[in-house]
Every structure is written in structure tokens, then in C-alpha cells.
Amino acid sequence: MVGFGKMGRIRADSVKGHADVKVTKVFDSYDTSPCEYQRAATAQEIIDDPDIDAVFVCLPNHLNKDTTISALRAGKHVFCEKPPAFNAAEVREIQAAEIAAGKVLMYGFNHRHHDAVVKMHELIRSGRYGKILWMRGRYGKSVDNNYLNTWRANQKLAGGGILIDQGIHMLDLFLYLSKGSFDEIHALVSSRYWNIADVEDNVFAIMRDSNTGVEASLHSTMTQWRHLFSIEVFLERGYMVLNGLKTSSNSYGDEELTVALNRSTAPAATWEDEERFKYHTDNSWDREADAFLHAITGGQGATIGTSEQALQVMDVIDRIYSNKRRESSQLYDTLNGGR
Numbered sequence: 001m002v003g004f005g006k007m008g009r010i011r012a013d014s015v016k017g018h019a020d021v022k023v024t025k026v027f028d029s030y031d032t033s034p035c036e037y038q039r040a041a042t043a044q045e046i047i048d049d050p051d052i053d054a055v056f057v058c059l060p061n062h063l064n065k066d067t068t069i070s071a072l073r074a075g076k077h078v079f080c081e082k083p084p085a086f087n088a089a090e091v092r093e094i095q096a097a098e099i100a101a102g103k104v105l106m107y108g109f110n111h112r113h114h115d116a117v118v119k120m121h122e123l124i125r126s127g128r129y130g131k132i133l134w135m136r137g138r139y140g141k142s143v144d145n146n147y148l149n150t151w152r153a154n155q156k157l158a159g160g161g162i163l164i165d166q167g168i169h170m171l172d173l174f175l176y177l178s179k180g181s182f183d184e185i186h187a188l189v190s191s192r193y194w195n196i197a198d199v200e201d202n203v204f205a206i207m208r209d210s211n212t213g214v215e216a217s218l219h220s221t222m223t224q225w226r227h228l229f230s231i232e233v234f235l236e237r238g239y240m241v242l243n244g245l246k247t248s249s250n251s252y253g254d255e256e257l258t259v260a261l262n263r264s265t266a267p268a269a270t271w272e273d274e275e276r277f278k279y280h281t282d283n284s285w286d287r288e289a290d291a292f293l294h295a296i297t298g299g300q301g302a303t304i305g306t307s308e309q310a311l312q313v314m315d316v317i318d319r320i321y322s323n324k325r326r327e328s329s330q331l332y333d334t335l336n337g338g339r
Contacts (some may be wrong), residue, residue, distance in 0.1 A: 002067060003058035004028035004035070007081055007108075011056045012037070014289035021293060025050060043067060045215025047074045054104075054296065057081060059296065061164070062157045065090050065186050072101040079292050081108040082168055084160040084310040085299040091311045098251045100308055104226045104295045106302040107310045111169045112176055113284035113291070115255040116242045118232065119277060122176055123240060123259060130236025135216040137170040137231045140224025141251075143194075146271035148224075153196055158246040161191065161200035164317060172313045173231060174207070182316055193223050205320050238262050241321035246282040272311050 001008040005024040015021045027040040042047045046055060047070050055078040057067050065085040071078045072094075085091050098105045110116060123129060141162075141178055151157040152165060175181065187205040194201045204218040227250045229245040238261040244253035259275040288305070295302040 001026040001056045002071075003035070003045055003056075003060075004031060004037075004059065004062075008056065008058035008266040010113065010285055011058060011079070011289070014285040015293065017166055017286075018289075018293060020297070025075060028265065037217060044070070045276050047071050048078065048309050053077060054114070054292075058152045058196065061086070061159050065094060068094055068105070070095040072097045072103055072105065075101065075103065077292075077296050079103040080107050080110065080299065082310075083159060083164050083317075084314060085088075085306070086164075088311055089312040091307065091314050095307050095311065104292070104302055105307050106292045106295060107305040107307070108288065109176075109305045109309070109313075110171045111168065111173055111245070112286050112289040114245060114255065115281075115283055116245075116255050116286075117177075120240050120242065120256055121177060124233065129238035129240075129261065131212070132214050133179065134214065135174055135231065135233050135235060137174065137216070138219045138221075138228055139166055139170045140221040140228045142165060142225045142227060143222050148194070148196070153199055155196075155198035158199065160317075160321065161196070162220050162222040163189070163200060163203045163320060166222075166315060168317065170218055170220065170231065171206060172309070174218070175309070175312055175316075177233060178209065178212070178214050179218075180209040180212050180214055181312060183210050183318065184208040185319045185323070187320040187323040188314070189320065199312075200270050200324070203320060205323075207316070227253075229253075246279055248282065255282075260281075270293065285332055 001012055001023060005028060008028065010022050012026070013047060016023055024045050025040045026035065026037045027043050027046055032335050044050060055071040057064055057071070057078060057080040061069060061083055065081055068078050068080045084094060124132065147153055158165065164214065185205060185207045187203060189200045189203050191199060191201045201222045203218065205218045208215045231242050235241045238259065241258045244255045246255040250273065255278065257277040258274050291304055
């Protein structure tokens with residue numbers, strides 16, 4: 001485990017129940033207190049250890065790319081938290097190292113593994129509800145002044161703000177559930193409350209896949225004041241609405257999925273037509289660990305959280321951020337009389 005803060009500890013707990021897995025060393029530059037595992041003096045000590053087969057990268061964002069590449073070049077399988085890097089071009093650098101190493105690389109797009117999302121994916125793939133027409137996602141959290149003292153409030157360390165920190169999960173779900181891409185994107189990116197340079201506190205984005213016609217809207221925010229997770233998928237013959245996300249803090253409320261076939265009573269579904277599924281346990285970490293370990297031992301490689309999927313979501317993030325740069329340039333021109 002390279003990085004043994006909150007996420008490193010969660011990942012260690014998710015794998016240690018497997019009979020054929022042993023967490024041998026952990027490294028964290030901030031916490032060196034005794035723990036149940038041997039502490040390495042540096043991250044490189046773990047990467048260079050010939051007895052270690054796989055490395056979990058659970059570090060601040062700016063360290064993800066280089067640590068992943070180093071571990072791959074050392075012949076390690078790698079699981080890395082999101083974001084994979086700061087932009088799509090950097091992900092392509094990682095992919096080159098992945099191909100050369102011939103090792104498993106998987107990224108922690110954890111929301112794919114929540115029970116309600118697994119159910120949604122199965123229902124969409126069944127074809128019973130027809131093709132996806134549109135999706136709408138809202139993902140928000142509240143932060144306080146302590147946030148300003150963390151690495152997440154530093155663009156050089158984080159790569160951006162709420163979009164790359166949290167909104168990336170919603171974008172990944174859009175891509176995962178629609179099995180498509182978005183080639184038309186319009187976005188508003190701002191930091192009007194916390195006023196941190198290049199660390200946005202709100203993003204409104206509208207996207208379309210020109211091949212399928214699927215449209216999606218995203219609001220990613222750190223001025224929600226009460227944590228919120230909501231994703232809606234409307235299809236030709238029905239809809240699926242997931243409100244809440246089961247987490248250890250329960251700050252996003254109950255994880256409840258509502259599903260209905262529409263046109264069951266023309267012209268629309270009624271409340272009585274809806275099925276509701278509530279999920280009381282967060283199985284996502286164990287399910288994700290199982291997927292990574294199976295990718296290694298099964299010889300099939302990663303099929304979920306792949307570098308190609310990471311590239312796809314980072315390409316969308318690049319274009320959302322490019323909207324910010326373009327709008328800032330236009331505002332500058334306007335304020336300066338069009339010069």
C-alpha cells in the first residue's frame with residue numbers, strides 16, 4: 001500500500017480477507033505510527049521489493065501518474081485511485097508503460113461497484129427498458145474552511161477542484177451505463193464561493209453522444225451544504241433513479257433505487273408502477289478488490305476500471321476544463337473592450 005491514509009486502510013481491509021493475499025508493506029509520508037503491517041521507509045522500497053506482486057496507489061492526485069508508471073516498470077500489478085492523472089495525455093503515457101510491462105492496471109472508479117449501480121447496469125443491459133435517451137446527475141458535498149488547508153485546495157497537487165475530485169465519479173457512471181462517449185460538451189466552471197484559483201467549486205455541464213443521441217447533464221458542487229448523490233437514467237420504456245449512496249459516514253443518505261416501466265398506463269408511469277430497492281450495506285470495496293484480484297489470477301486482465309475507461313473520462317474532463325479557459329479568455333476580451 002503506497003499511501004496509507006483513509007483510502008489505503010480501506011483498500012487493505014478489502015483484500016486481507018482473501019486467503020491468497022497478504023498485505024506485506026505500507027508506506028505513508030504523513031503517518032509513521034505503528035500499525036499491523038510493516039512500514040516501508042519510502043514508496044520506492046515497496047516498488048523495488050521483488051517479493052511484492054501488486055501495489056495499491058492511494059496518494060494525493062499529483063503523485064498518481066509517476067508512481068503508477070514506476071510500479072509498472074518494476075513489474076508490479078497496479079491498482080490506483082482516481083484520478084489516473086491530470087489529463088488524457090498523461091493517461092496515454094501510463095498506457096504505454098502498461099503495455100510494455102504486460103501487467104494488470106486497474107483504477108478505483110468505486111461507484112461502479114455499488115449494489116444499486118450494479119442493478120442499474122444489469123437492467124439497462126437486459127434491453128427490457130429500451131435504449132437510453134438521457135441522463136442527469138447531481139453530486140455535491142459541503143466543505144468547510146479546513147478544506148483550504150488540504151492538498152485538495154492546491155491546483156498543483158489536485159489538478160482541479162470538485163470535478164476531478166468527485167464529479168469524475170458521475171462522469172464515469174454516465175460513460176459506464178450508456179456504454180458510449182460524449183463528443184459535444186458545453187460547461188460552466190466557477191469558483192465563486194471559495195475563490196480558489198483553478199480549484200472550481202461548481203461545474204454545470206451538458207453533454208451529447210452524437211453517435212447514439214444520448215444526452216446528459218451534470219452538476220458537480222462543493223457548495224451543496226448537505227451531501228447529495230442522485231443519478232437518473234431515462235430510457236425508451238422506463239426509468240431508473242438512484243438517490244443516495246451507502247457510505248461509512250451515511251452522509252449521502254440511504255442508497256435507494258427506483259425503477260419503472262413507462263407507458264404502462266399511457267401516457268406515463270404512475271407511482272404504483274415503481275419498484276424500489278434499498279441497499280443497507282456498502283459492498284463496493286470488497287467487490288472492487290475481487291475484480292482486481294480476479295484480473296490478476298484469472299489471466300484476463302482488467303475489464304472494469306481499465307486504463308482505456310480512465311482515458312475516456314479524462315478526455316471528457318479535459319474538454320470541460322477547456323470550456324473554463326475559453327470562457328475566461330472571452331471574459332478578459334469583454335472587460336478589455338474586445339482587444
